[in-house]
Amino acid sequence: MKIFVLYFSGGGNTQLVAHHLFNRLKQMGHDVRIRFARKGISLGDVPEFDGLVVGSPVYAYSPAQTLMEVIEQSMPTVSDKPSFIFLTYGGLVGNAHIELANALKNRGFKIVGLEEFLMADTLFLMLLFGLTKPTKWLAELPNRSIPKRLSQFPEKVVRSLRDGTEIELKYRRYSQKLTDFIAQKFHRFKPKLIENFRADERCDLCGVCVAVCPRKNIEICNGQVIWGVDCELCLRCYTLCPRDAIQFGKWTRHVIKYKPYIP
Ligand SMILES: Cc1cc2nc3c(=O)[nH]c(=O)nc-3n(C[C@H](O)[C@H](O)[C@H](O)COP(=O)(O)O)c2cc1C
């Protein structure tokens, strides 16, 4: 089969799942392409593929904003092409799966499979748990079940894409009020929160953060790294800085940084 994998990832969890899938599908003999969803990418070749797999983290009970924009602005319209979606999340998905599915359905895809992977919460790890080894170990605990779930994932994706039967996605009514409330607060305080990014004295102006930001939100100007306001707080810059020079307010100075792994 010709399979296209489109994903977004800030902290690396979704990237880990997407690349595991990509590598395994290739080993199984499929013709696979993988693409990271960043602002302005072209997806004109998607219709040439037999099926699409889309992976997103859950941020404030929604799929990643950049991925949603890419689907809305760059995804060609198709007719009934099978699409499998997967999410990685840190505790509560809310109705992110419905949002992502609707965006794809608007482009003419039918949803033939869904998988949700509970993984370490990258936001909590940055803000709360990075201080000591035991708390970090605890926070990373969800990743311990990942190898087993990943081992069955590629076969499930291929089965669902081949079968092509549309699945019914369940709306999670029970959590809607709570998640709406928290998401509203998150979006209200986000402009204040993103002001916390800064580069410390370890920064050597290498430009990696500028290159990896999926929203082109970082600039180096007059020897300083400057964050703009178009940030979705994905933490990609923070995670990928090769000198661990990016700090988030006063919280992260002594934090042991989380790097996704398969135990
Ligand atoms: C800004 C932000 C918001 C988040 N919101 C949620 C959330 O609403 N529900 C949840 O279960 N996890 C939430 N998380 C945790 C992530 O969904 C989880 O760690 C995910 O695997 C991160 O994927 P990534 O490393 O590919 O970015 C959030 C993380 C961040 C950075």
Ligand code: SF4
């Ligand atoms: S990636 Fe880190 S070291 Fe490189 S310019 Fe950005 S903050 Fe500085």
Ligand code: SF4
């Ligand atoms: S500035 Fe950093 S946290 Fe914000 S969107 Fe870019 S990479 Fe993500």
